[in-house]
Each structure stands twice: as structure tokens, then as C-alpha cells.
Amino acid sequence: MTGHVRPYRSYVYAYPHKTAYRPLPEPGPALRDLWRDERKDALSLYLHIPFCEVRCGFCNLFTRIGAPDELTGRYLDALDRQATAVRDALGDTAPVRFANAAFGGGTPTFLEAAELERLCDIAEKRMGADLRAIPLSVEASPATATADRLAVLAERGTTRLSLGVQSFVDEEARAAVRPQRRADVDAALARIRDARIPVLNIDLIYGIDGQTPASWRTSLDAALAWQPEELYLYPLYVRPLTGLARRTAVTDRDWDEQRLSLYRQGRDHLLAHGYEQVSMRMFRRPGAPAQGPDDHACQTDGMIGLGCGARSYTSTLHYSFDYAVDMGHIRAIIDAYTGTEDFTRAVHGRYVDGDEARRRHLLQSLLQARGMPLADYRDRFGAEPYDDFPAELAAFAARGWLDDDAPDGLLRLSPEGLAHSDALGPELFSAEVRAAMAAYAVK
Secondary structure, eight states, X not given: OOSXXXXXXXXXXXXXXXXXXXXXXXXXXXXXXXXXXXXXXXXXXXXXXXXXXXXXXXXXXXXXXXXXXXXXXXXXXXHHHXXXXXXXXXXXXXXXXXEEEEEEESOGGGSOHHHHHHHHHIIIIITOOOTTTSOEEEEEOGGGOOHHHHHXXXXXXXXXXXXXXXOSSHHHHHHTTXXXXXXXXXXXXXXXXXXXXXXXXXXXEEOOTTOOHHHHHHHHHHXXXXXXXXXXXXXXXXOTTSTGGGTSOOOOHHHHXXXXXXXXXXXXXXXXXTOEEOXXXXXXXXXXXXXXXXXXXXXXXXXXXXXXXXXXXXXXXXXEOOOOOSHHHHHHHHHHHHTOOOOSBOOEEEEOOHHHXXXXXXXXXXXXXXXXXXXXXXXXXXXXXXXXSHHHXXXXXXXXXXXXXXXXTEEOBOHHHHHTHHHHGGGGSOHHHHHHHHHOOOO
């Protein structure tokens, strides 16, 4: 490996990143025009709920604490208006079908049981998604995974429940500015299992202040005791304007090495327990029900996002609403969203040309443990990835990040390459996207 490469540069969960989005020229393109020539027979549906009971210290998601003055009701009203406008824009000249759906946030289960019923009604009655016939994933927190909410989700067709635990060690949870008790986490997990939702995912974080290999093993074993169908292992990041950013010193090489060591420990522990590695973060228990697209599937064209923090993807434009991390700016954006009557146009986004589509395809495929069939790339773009990205792939090979033993016709990362996914991904960003991200004013 030539020189030191920081292993934790950026979690590439979408490309282009939302900080590369900008306000679109007014009045903004009409959704009907954007979707007219798009395939609509296998769409993904994402509904975003930007509310949490607390703001974790590491969180830079678009969410606010609490919802005073019946704000959740006003938000669902706006979501209903947006869904009506979007479904109208999709038209009826070709069949409109959804292949999968997800409720994310924030914390969707911040909504009360009756509000979750309404959320499902918006997806079904406004958008036409048959939630009981397609994979439906919902995110939750231990405090909001109550029996009445889970009963609604199970009855409405939820196939996957993702619980953000982060740590089973109370002291580590406090260090991450996530107030919770192990007993409450275990009680929530018991309620989820009682609800008989087919797939349970548990999120854990490594790199928390004070975390040791022994305490990390404690969390791993506590999670494994519930035999979750999926486990996500996330490295801790300290991002601008988050709670930890105001309390933690700048990260350094020692922290990189600590996180890398804990990642390898966690990976090896899960593999030893029979789990399959799907990506750097995602591990699946053999025999777990298939849930459709894996990690990074949110980058697939044909994504319909509803809510003020959701993204939508057509083949030529990725669009959303404005983005912020600071609580004051988030509240203002949510207030503007709930007051919006006309949702027929895209207002904030980034156009995606052929080069960006190639980068995106390579990213979302290469960062999967199974790798990328060269034929898939060739069929879509009429070219070879080694011709389109010779310098980048040569650099990855020189660092030992590519699997020399992969079968012919498969471009696949080595275990070391997977470990460095958060360094590899950003090296595939275009100069234009890098410049836009660098120019973004954090707010």
C-alpha cells in the first residue's frame, strides 16, 4: 500500500451527495415532464419523517427534536398533498408499479399508531403502492418501538424493522449523546420479535469515545443473542454542527486505526457466526428473507421520495428540498414544507449526465461485497470500466483494494478494499461534484 490513506473520509450513501444539490432555476422543472419518459414499472418509494425524540450526538440527518403544536399532523397533510401531486405527475399512460418501499427519517415511529396508519394510507391510497405485496422497511428507535406502533406496521405489511441501537453499553450510549438503557433496548427488541416482522436489523456503531475491543464484543454478542436477520456496523463520524462536533477534538490517525481495528474485529466476529458480508457495513444471516435491493439501493434510478428530507431520482435529475443540519435551519425548512400547497415542480437538485451515471453505477456496484459484473457495465454504457476509470482503478489495485482472485468478468473488492470503502468511494467523485460539495455552506 502506497502511503497512508485515511480509511474514513465519507460514507457514500448517495451519489451525487446532497451537498452538491443546488436550487433549480425558477420555476423549476415540472414533475410531469421529468417523469414522462422514465420507466415506472419498478419504482422505489421512500417516505421521510423528520422527527426524533432526541438528537444523537453523531447525527447529521435531516431531523428535529419533537413536534410541537400538532406539527406531525400538518406534516402529514403536506405529505398527502405532495403524494397526490407526484402520483398525478407519473400519469397513467404506462403502468405505475412499486417494487419496494421504505419509511425513514428521523424516526418514522416517532409518529403515533394512528399517524402511522395514515402514513401507510398515503403510500397506498395516494401513490398506489401495495404495501402488503412488496418489501417494506421501517426505521425505529428503542423508545418508539412500542407494541401499538409495531402492531400497525406488522398489519400493514412491514417486512423489515431496523432498530438504531448503536451500543448495548450504557456508558457508550451516553458518550455518543444517546440517552438509553440496555434494559429498554432489550425490551424493545422483545416487542419487535413478538410482532413477527420477518427481518430485524440492528445498527451498531464503533469508534465511540471510551469503547474498547471488550466492550465492542459486548455489543456484538448482545446483538447476536437476538439472532437478527441483518446487522449494520457503522464507523462513528464527527460531523460539523452535530452534538459531538461541539465536544470532540479533531479526529486523528490514532482514531482511524482504532476504528479500523474495531471494524475488523466486528467483521470477523460476524463471519465466524455464519453471517454473510454484503457490504462494508451490512451483514446478513444466511436464510434471511430477501428484501430486494441491498445497501446503496437508494441510488437506483426510479426513486420517488416524499417528505422534505427525501430525494427522488430520475435518469437525468436527482432532486429534493433544501438540506441542513443546524436545528434552526431544519425547523425553517420543515415549516416551509408544511406550508407548501404546490408540489408539482422540482425545486432543488442536481442534473446527472452520462459521466456521472457511470460513476454512480461503478460506486453502487463496486461497494457491494459481491462486486460488479463487467458485462452489466458494458451492456449499460457500451464501454469498459477500466477504459472509463483507468487511473482510479489502477490506484485501487496498487493499494491492494481489488480482488486478484475474482472470477473472470467480475470486478470485486478485496477484504482490504471493502474495509476502505469510505476512502475508495470519494475517489470516484467527479471534479464537478467535489467542487460543489466543497462550496456548500454548512448550515
